[in-house]
Amino acid sequence: MTATPGLPGAFRAAGSASFVDFLAALHPDRLPMPSEPAGGLAPHGTTIVALRTDGGAVMAGDRRATMGNLIAQNDIEKVFAADDHSLIGIAGTAGLAVELVRLYQVELEHYEKIEGLPLSLDGKANRLATMLRGNLGMAMQGLAVVPLLAGYDEARDAGRIFSYDVTGGRYEEHDFYAVGSGSVFARGSLKKLFRRGAGTDEGIRAALEALYDAADDDSATGGPDMARGIYPVVATVGSAGVRILDDEELEPRVRAMVEARMARPDGPSASDAGGGS
């Protein structure tokens, strides 16, 4: 940043409340979408799951990042609070994805500060789609970012989930969804464990089970690491806002699930259908 003492004209010009637009006009080089092709392997984030619960939503992500057949990181965080009432999880090229989240967080906060009101949930979902579309060139070169958005919609008093494709396509998911390399297995698992109207606790349990199933069949998804105390990142959103569970809260839940898997490695059976109790 140049050391201009005053506020340059661009800062005082009438314009939209979008920080991304402002940044693109003033410093396009600081956007997370680099203008030159990036070669080589970059760490890749894997599985994120999200499901709707009664009056909100739950999102969880494993902690692994991979580089080819290596584990690049075993405690990466891929689920974030986008603002007070929405969560964003990311799969794909980790470096770009984390930067995209950072920019998205500023975008939402910037709008809220300038307009005095937060964006609607649909507005947030659309804004993310636009930002993603800007990364299409990178995605074509193999550096794709695939986010998952979950938020509380005040107008409907309900949680909602949005999935995206690399071209910025935005799709609302009505029950649950998963993205990333282990998503196929996670989605299969959620299909059996999800129950409409489930409470937050049941939702968290279903998300943990789904991630475990993803890690079971996908080498790029990490399971809970009890020895190191590395558990999936689990967050909830509802009318009271976003809450990211801390390790003390997660540990007993993860331990209970892992112990149940000792007896039955493939998870809850049809006899305890209705949500992994």
Next chain:
Amino acid sequence: MSVPFYVSPEQIMRDKADFARKGIARGRSVVVMQYDAGIVFVAENPSRALHKIGELYDRIGFAAVGKYNEFESLRVAGVRLADLRGYSYDRSDVTGRSLANAYAQTLGTIFTETPKPFEVEIVVAEVGHTSADDQLYRLMFDGSVADERGYVAMGGSAEPIGTGLLEGWQEGLDLGACIRLAVGLMGEHGDERPRTLTEAQLEVAILERSRPRRTFRRLVNGELGVMLAH
């Protein structure tokens, strides 16, 4: 052909300053002060939409008196500067001092270079991790900056309110006491005769020292009424 009268630079500056001062004095007052757990902004402002108080960044707030369109453009510029700096570097690199500097430069340039100066006075307040680290910068229409301690009063009745604060304010007052002090003084001096200001006529926000990340919060949903009723 008429020859324009010579007007000395001193006279021009004096006229501009008088003009700006008059504009500012027409408005209602705003008080910014430290309380035991942060910084509180109190404005007499019946409008729910046109704010005089705003959030600039995690620990930095903004308050202004004068012409709405002028200080609103400054507030938006401040939010942009803060967000740009925080995004480019780190959130902890956004400081009240740098924002106050940018405002001072901007107001100074406008005052000297344009025929009509801004009729505004603003405060940039930053809540520190202890009350000793709190910073209150008061910026005048001509770009001059004052680094204040404890409290600042601006607007129409800034002087009598400031005198009242000098007597009534002390370090360690709680939030309710600070708000009642400010509201009492505003009611006493804002108009020809004393009146009692109600919740609907006030805009109050705080920077809460202990909150993580974004510390700015407006007092809404009857919170203010409870404090005033004590």
